[in-house]
Amino acid sequence: MTRTIRDYTAADEASWLRCRVLSFLNTPYFDDVRQTKPEIPGLGFELVATDDSGAVLGVMDVTVDDDLATIDTVAVHPDHQHQGHGRALLAEAQARARALGLTTLDAWTRDLPDTLRWYRAMGFSESSHYLHVYANYYTEPGEPDRAIGSRRPGLKPMAAFLHASLDEEQQLRDEFTRIHVCRRFTQPL
Secondary structure (H helix, E strand, O other), rough: OOOOEEEEOOOHHHHHHHHHHHHHHHEEEEOOOOOOOOOOOOOEEEEEEEEOOEEEEEEEEEEEEEEEEEEEEEEEOOHHOOOOOHHHHHHHHHHHHHHHOOEEEHHHHHHHHOHHHHHOOOOOOOEEEEEEEEEOOOOOHHHHHHHHHHOOOOOOOOOOEEEEOOOHHHHHHHHHEEEEEEEEEEEEE
């Protein structure tokens, strides 16, 4: 099989979505499902790794803000992981970011050991942290009310996604079922 790293095209959307959903399925991002691919604005770029048939094996979307490039999405289809596709996508993203004169590449991710190892192996270092707190009625009926406190009459919260400081981690872990440490990884270009 030959791997090609190229720009994303609209014709890739169904394969891009399938790759992303399947890649995220057994990760802390399992419920981050999209029905359409988000657009990457401005100087940002969208890359895909494809096979000989044109099927998407991996994706990497990068946004650009001032001198910072941020990996917005990186995913490799589970049937094609550990074959260098993520590394090849990253190498192309780094080259493009450098060509734009950017000085830093970063990414935010949650606490999945394989993902954390990958970023570290690719030369990134952790630089910031905060908590993602999920309060879901179907997981634990009282969680959304505890998370929100007061609510608007006539609306019953069923789920809430919240950010919190690491200072509150133990207390929040005692109160809520699903907590993730969100980590920023950075790399000078």
